Amino acid sequence: MTMLSIRNLHAAVEGKAILKGLSLEVMAGEVHAIMGPNGSGKSTLAHVLSGREGYEVTEGSIVFEGKDLLAMSPEERARDGVFLAFQYPVEIPGVNNVYMLKAALNAIRRHRGEPELDAVDFLRLIKEKAMLVQMDERFLSRAVNEGFSGGEKKRNEILQMAVLEPKLALLDETDSGLDIDALRVVANGVNQLRRSDRAIVMITHYQRLLEHIVPDFVHVLAGGRIVRSGGRDLAVTLEERGYDWLKEEAA
Amino acid sequence: MATSANDVEALISKGYKAGFITEVESDTAPPGLNEDVIRLISSKKNEPEWLLEWRLGAFRQWLKKEAPRWAHVRHQPIDYQAISYYSAPKSRKDGPKSLDEVDPKLLETYEKLGIPLREREILAGVAVDAVFDSVSVATTFREKLAEAGVIFCSFSEAVQNHPELVRKYLGSVVPVADNFYAALNSAVFSDGSFCYIPKGVRCPMELSTYFRINAAKTGQFERTLIVAEEGSYVSYLEGCTAPMRDENQLHAAVVELVAMKDARIKYSTVQNWYPGDEEGRGGIYNFVTKRGECRGENSQISWTQVETGSAITWKYPSCVLTGDNSTGEFYSVALTNNCQQADTGTKMIHIGRNTRSTIISKGISAGRGQNAYRGLVKVTKGADNARNYTQCDSLLIGPKCGAHTFPYIEVKNPTARVEHEATTSKVSEDQLFYCRSRGISREDALNMIVNGFCREVFKELPMEFAVEAQKLLGVSLEGAVG
Ligand SMILES: Nc1ncnc2c1ncn2[C@@H]1O[C@H](COP(=O)(O)OP(=O)(O)O)[C@@H](O)[C@H]1O
Ligand SMILES: [Mg+2]
Numbered sequence: 001m002t003m004l005s006i007r008n009l010h011a012a013v014e015g016k017a018i019l020k021g022l023s024l025e026v027m028a029g030e031v032h033a034i035m036g037p038n039g040s041g042k043s044t045l046a047h048v049l050s051g052r053e054g055y056e057v058t059e060g061s062i063v064f065e066g067k068d069l070l071a072m073s074p075e076e077r078a079r080d081g082v083f084l085a086f087q088y089p090v091e092i093p094g095v096n097n098v099y100m101l102k103a104a105l106n107a108i109r110r111h112r113g114e115p116e117l118d119a120v121d122f123l124r125l126i127k128e129k130a131m132l133v134q135m136d137e138r139f140l141s142r143a144v145n146e147g148f149s150g151g152e153k154k155r156n157e158i159l160q161m162a163v164l165e166p167k168l169a170l171l172d173e174t175d176s177g178l179d180i181d182a183l184r185v186v187a188n189g190v191n192q193l194r195r196s197d198r199a200i201v202m203i204t205h206y207q208r209l210l211e212h213i214v215p216d217f218v219h220v221l222a223g224g225r226i227v228r229s230g231g232r233d234l235a236v237t238l239e240e241r242g243y244d245w246l247k248e249e250a251a
Numbered sequence: 252m253a254t255s256a257n258d259v260e261a262l263i264s265k266g267y268k269a270g271f272i273t274e275v276e277s278d279t280a281p282p283g284l285n286e287d288v289i290r291l292i293s294s295k296k297n298e299p300e301w302l303l304e305w306r307l308g309a310f311r312q313w314l315k316k317e318a319p320r321w322a323h324v325r326h327q328p329i330d331y332q333a334i335s336y337y338s339a340p341k342s343r344k345d346g347p348k349s350l351d352e353v354d355p356k357l358l359e360t361y362e363k364l365g366i367p368l369r370e371r372e373i374l375a376g377v378a379v380d381a382v383f384d385s386v387s388v389a390t391t392f393r394e395k396l397a398e399a400g401v402i403f404c405s406f407s408e409a410v411q412n413h414p415e416l417v418r419k420y421l422g423s424v425v426p427v428a429d430n431f432y433a434a435l436n437s438a439v440f441s442d443g444s445f446c447y448i449p450k451g452v453r454c455p456m457e458l459s460t461y462f463r464i465n466a467a468k469t470g471q472f473e474r475t476l477i478v479a480e481e482g483s484y485v486s487y488l489e490g491c492t493a494p495m496r497d498e499n500q501l502h503a504a505v506v507e508l509v510a511m512k513d514a515r516i517k518y519s520t521v522q523n524w525y526p527g528d529e530e531g532r533g534g535i536y537n538f539v540t541k542r543g544e545c546r547g548e549n550s551q552i553s554w555t556q557v558e559t560g561s562a563i564t565w566k567y568p569s570c571v572l573t574g575d576n577s578t579g580e581f582y583s584v585a586l587t588n589n590c591q592q593a594d595t596g597t598k599m600i601h602i603g604r605n606t607r608s609t610i611i612s613k614g615i616s617a618g619r620g621q622n623a624y625r626g627l628v629k630v631t632k633g634a635d636n637a638r639n640y641t642q643c644d645s646l647l648i649g650p651k652c653g654a655h656t657f658p659y660i661e662v663k664n665p666t667a668r669v670e671h672e673a674t675t676s677k678v679s680e681d682q683l684f685y686c687r688s689r690g691i692s693r694e695d696a697l698n699m700i701v702n703g704f705c706r707e708v709f710k711e712l713p714m715e716f717a718v719e720a721q722k723l724l725g726v727s728l729e730g731a732v733g
C-alpha cells in the first residue's frame with residue numbers, strides 16, 4: 001500500500017525556491033535513501049514533510065495514508081506516525097529527556113485512543129529501548145540533548161524513534177558525526193526497527209550509511225528534483241563518480 | 252487622646268453624607284487618609300495605646316516620604332486620598348450568590364488549575380451559608396498546632412492575645428520608616444497573620460491549606476510576622492495559585508521574619524493576583540516589603556516565590572544575616588505576560604561572620620511584559636568570609652518583551668567572595684518545533700520549556716505547591732505563542 005505520495009512538490013524558503021517539482025512514492029515496509037550534494041534541499045524536504053514553519057509550499061501535494069499532510073500541524077503529523085530524526089537535534093536545557101519523551105509518547109497514545117503510560121511503565125519501556133542503541137542510562141535523565149556529543153544526539157534521535165514507533169521515519173543525515181563504531185550501533189538500531197508496516201526514508205550525503213542500512217531504493221536529489229532513482233547500486237555509482245554528472249544532466 | 256472613636260465615626264459619616272461615594276456600607280471609612288482615620292482603624296480593632304502611637308508614628312513618617320521612582324515600572328500616580336482605609340470584615344452575603352454569577356473567565360481558570368469546587372466558591376467570594384468544611388479543617392489545624400505550642404492566628408488576634416510578643420517584634424525587621432509603602436502599611440495595616448514557633452519546636456505541618464482558604468479574605472494592607480525561636484523550624488506557604496477576585500488595586504503588604512539561633516524559616520509564595528486585561532487595565536499593583544532577619548547564629552531563612560500575577564510587582568524579599576554562620580536564600584520565578592511589569596529581586600545583607608547567601612532568579616517575559624531583576628548583595632565590614640552566589644537567568648518569549656538585570660554589589664570586607672552569573676535566552680522556534688515534531692502541542696511544548704527553565708526554583712517549593720505552580724505557569728502563558 002502506498003504510504004506516502006509526494007507529487008510535483010515545489011517549496012521555497014524566504015522567497016527562494018528550493019524544491020522544484022519533486023515526486024516520490026513510498027510504500028509501507030520500504031526503505032528509501034535520498035542522496036544529493038550539500039544544499040540540494042534534502043533537509044528542506046524533511047522539514048516540509050514534518051511541517052516546519054517557514055517553508056512555503058507553492059505547488060504540489062503530499063498525501064500520507066490518504067490524508068493531506070500539508071493541512072496538518074507538526075504535532076498532528078507526529079501523532080499520525082511521521083517522525084523526523086533531526087540532522088541537528090535541538091538542546092532544551094532543564095527539560096528532562098525521559099520527561100519529554102514520555103509526554104510525546106502519551107500525546108501520541110491519547111491520539112490513538114490508547115491509555116497513557118505511567119512513570120513506572122514508561123521507565124521500563126525506555127530502558128528496554130535504550131539497549132537497542134546502547135545508550136547509557138545516564139543520558140536518559142539528562143536534559144534533552146544538552147551537552148550531548150554529536151554521536152550521543154544521534155543515538156538519542158533513534159531512541160526516540162524506537163519509543164514513538166512511527167509509521168514513517170525520516171532520518172536526516174543520521175550518520176553524520178558518528179565514528180564507525182557508533183555508526184554500527186545506530187545502524188543496527190535502525191535495522192531492528194525495520195518492519196513491514198513501517199517505511200524509512202534516509203537522507204544522506206555519503207553512501208557509507210547505506211552499507212549498514214541497505215535501502216530498497218536510492219534517489220538522487222539535485223536541482224530541487226529527484227533526477228535519478230535506482231537500487232542499491234546507484235549509490236555505489238555515486239560514490240565513484242560524484243554528483244556532478246547528474247547535476248549536469250539535471251541542468 | 253482627645254478624639255474618641257465615636258467622634259471620628261460621626262465626623263466620617265458626616266463627610267460621607269456630604270457625598271463621598273454612593274452606596275458605602277456603614278462599616279467602611281470614606282476615602283482619604285489622615286490621623287483620624289488611623290485612630291478609627293485602631294479603635295475599631297480595639298488596639299492598645301502603644302499600637303495606635305506606632306501607627307501614627309508611621310503615618311507621620313509616611314507624610315515625609317515620596318513614592319520610589321527607581322523601579323523599572325510605569326504607572327499613573329496613585330491617589331492615596333481616593334482609597335478607603337477601613338472596611339469591616341465583609342460578610343459573605345455581599346458576594347455573588349452562586350458560581351453562576353461569577354466571571355466565566357475566572358471559572359475557566361479555576362477549571363484549568365483543577366481547583367476543587369468548594370474552594371472555587373470560597374475564592375470567588377460566593378456567599379455560602381453552610382458552615383465551611385474549611386472552617387473545621389482550620390480548627391483541627393489549630394488544635395494540632397496549639398499542642399505543639401505554635402501560635403498561628405490572625406494579626407488582630409495576636410494583638411489581643413499576645414500583645415507582648417507583637418510589641419517585641421513588630422517593626423523590628425522592617426522599621427516603620429523603611430520605605431514609602433512600608434510606612435503606609437504600618438500606619439493603616441488591616442490584618443494578616445502572626446506565627447510564633449517556640450524554642451526547639453519543629454512546626455508539625457506546613458502552614459498551607461489553612462492559608463489557601465483564608466487567603467481569599469486578605470486585605471489590601473496585610474501584615475505578617477513570623478518569629479522562630481531558637482532551634483525551631485517552620486515552612487510557611489503564602490498565597491494561592493488561583494486568581495482571586497479583589498476590588499482593591501493597590502496592595503502594600505509587609506512581611507517580617509525573625510529567625511533566632513539555629514532556627515529555620517522557609518517562606519514560599521505563589522502570587523497570582525489579577526494582572527489586568529490584555530491592555531493591562533484594572534490589574535493589581537503589588538508593592539510589598541518582605542524581609543527576614545537571621546538574628547541568631549546558624550539560622551536560615553529561605554524565600555521562594557513564584558510571581559505570575561499583578562499588573563505591577565515591586566517586591567524584594569530580603570535577608571539580613573546578622574547571626575554568625577547564618578544563611579539566606581532567595582529562589583524566584585517571575586513571569587510577566589501581556590502588559591505586566593515586574594521589578595523584583597532580593598537584598599542579602601551580610602553582617603555576621605561566615606554568612607552565606609544564594610540567589611537564584613528566573614525571569615520570564617512574554618507578550619509585552621517587562622521583567623526586571625534588582626538585587627543587592629551587601630557585605631559589611633565585620634562579615635568575614637561572607638559568601639554569595641547569584642544566578643540570574645532571563646527567558647524571553649516573543650520579540651516585544653523585555654528583561655533587565657540590575658545587580659548591585661557592595662563589599663566592605665576583603666575576605667568576602669561574591670559570584671554573579673547572568674544569562675538571557677529565548678524560547679526558540681527550533682525548540683518548539685523539535686517538541687511538536689514529537690507529537691507535543693505547541694502550548695505544552697512551551698510549558699515544558701518554561702518549566703524546565705524554572706526547575707531549580709520549583710524544586711525548592713513544597714511538592715503540592717510545585718505541581719500547582721507548574722500548572723499556573725501554563726495557564727498564565729496561554730496565548731503567549733501564536
Ligand atoms: N531557514 C533557511 N533560510 C534560508 N535558506 C535556507 C534555510 N534552510 C535552507 N536554506 C537554503 O536552502 C537550500 C537547501 O538547504 P538544505 O535543505 O538544508 O540542503 P541539504 O540538506 O540538502 O544540505 C540551501 O541553499 C540553504 O542555504
Ligand atoms: Mg541537510
